[in-house]
Amino acid sequence: MSTTTVTTDAGTLRAGTLPSWAPLAVAGLSVALGALAWILGLSVVLAVLLAIVVFVVALPGWSLAEKNRRAATDRLVTALIWTAFSVAVVPLVWLIALVVKEGFATLSPEFLTYSMRGVVGDEQGGLYHAAIGTLLVTVMAALISVPIGIFTAIYLVEYGKKNRLAKVITFLVDVMTGIPSIVAGLFALALFVLLIDPAIRWGFGGAVALSLLMVPTVVRSSEEMLRLVPDDLREASYALGVPKWRTIAKVVLPTALGGIVTGVVLAISRVIGETAPLLVVAGFTDSVNTNLFEDRMMTLPVYIFTQYANATEKGYAYAWGGALVLIIIVMVLNLAARLIGKIFAPKTGR
């Protein structure tokens, strides 16, 4: 490959630069090499690896040959970052593609609106009861943990000012972040077994278990957001003779609202797929239950788990379908979080 536009004599501004088609050409070359190696009998993984290595070495090498060290370093780091990025993204895309491929055929109005009540053999069943359960349990968990989380964050940022209690709370929140979800579930179960009834299984228990997992996330994200609010704004409000609590309620919280809402929604999408605690506390059922405070309640993750455990063809199909629905719900929540974050973000008006 000859370099067309490049002259190495210093003095011209374009000295040592590669032509704009260089990355593409090198990418083409490395893919071709990888393909060749594959045809010659190398395994797919090794062939891909070879292509990547060729690209990462060849492009900076070419730049270096043009006596431009800075550009060569830049190319090398850029190539490495793109490689790392692909390594991170490939499994994600793969996962989504697989779930869509396997689950799409199962999606049907019946699947979304039927429960599993009295479904035997090849009869059509659905996940309606599980979707309702997930919705109720998650909303309840959010209702419990969002106020606790936000008020804790307000205490830490606005009142705690690094005093002893604030330090202890921060430490405990950090510890809570690491609680395994099954432990949260067992704790909720033990709590209600001791307090109410040894045989108790109810949706509310699941909500309590999930909120144990949610609270630390909400505290952490809200804390970050509140800290981002500049002290100038608090001072501006104080200087107008506004008391502290009004300043927090009407200046600090609205300014941070976008970020707080985003954090809450992300915390929700984090716990919505939890299986173990719900299996333990909310239990398992085939029928629709809309009362959080009575009887077992089915949820999507538990539904997926039990259908898969059935090990029948129909069961596998339902499990994939349930997984797809769950992913769609999480995606919708994430989009909603972005939208809400945008709507509430302080406006510059420029």
Place this chain on the structure above:
Amino acid sequence: MAKSIEISDLDIYYGDFLAVQGVNMSIKARSVTAFIGPSGCGKSTVLRSLNRMHEVIPGARVEGKIAIAGQSLYDSAVDPVSVRRMIGMVFQRPNPFPTMSIYENVLAGNRLNSKKMKKSEADDIVERSLKGANLWNEVKDRLTKPGMGLSGGQQQRLCIARAIAVEPQVLLMDEPCSALDPISTSAIEDLIHELKSDYTIVIVTHNMQQAARVSDETGFFNLKAAGQPGHLVEFNSTQKMFANPDNEATEAYISGRFG
């Protein structure tokens, strides 16, 4: 309704750091008092201690006495919130509320305290305050747009409008014109002249001409040496300060032969 302020033996700390030492002065009602002095000598610090904004900073405290119309400001029974309602402030850096429109920013002092008022009354306050801060003509067609969308100088005038909208009895201004063009500066100075008949005004400025133009009395602050606390070198009528100051350092500073 304007109030005088007596400061005696005032020491101001940031944690263990003594920023300003031994300030004594009396600020007259219905007059303009200017603080001048080199950067870092504690002008803002003294100003902020006058409406108890200093203690907002963690670890910051004040020793000595400040009395407004005979009432001690730092008495344990005094609520800082009511002090700040009486003594308004314009900050060195403009700080409009980013979630609020221009209109809401001007009314912030009333709205944040949930003061009920009629729409016409509110419109009235907004127009009067913005006119006072010489901003009305530039923003009258976009009052509902965010306050952050204004230029730096416009934001500063918005903050001035916000401060005068609540009609405090004392107005503290920390370099209110440092980001403004000469036209807006002269409008603000006109405003200060106007407000003087009702309010007590304290203004920090780096602009000697401005201090000479607007103030009745001037305080010159300085550092004894680098790393030493700031102190009040001379406090006199502006006329005397600029014509024939008592202190040599004052003269050197004012005439530009400083350091």
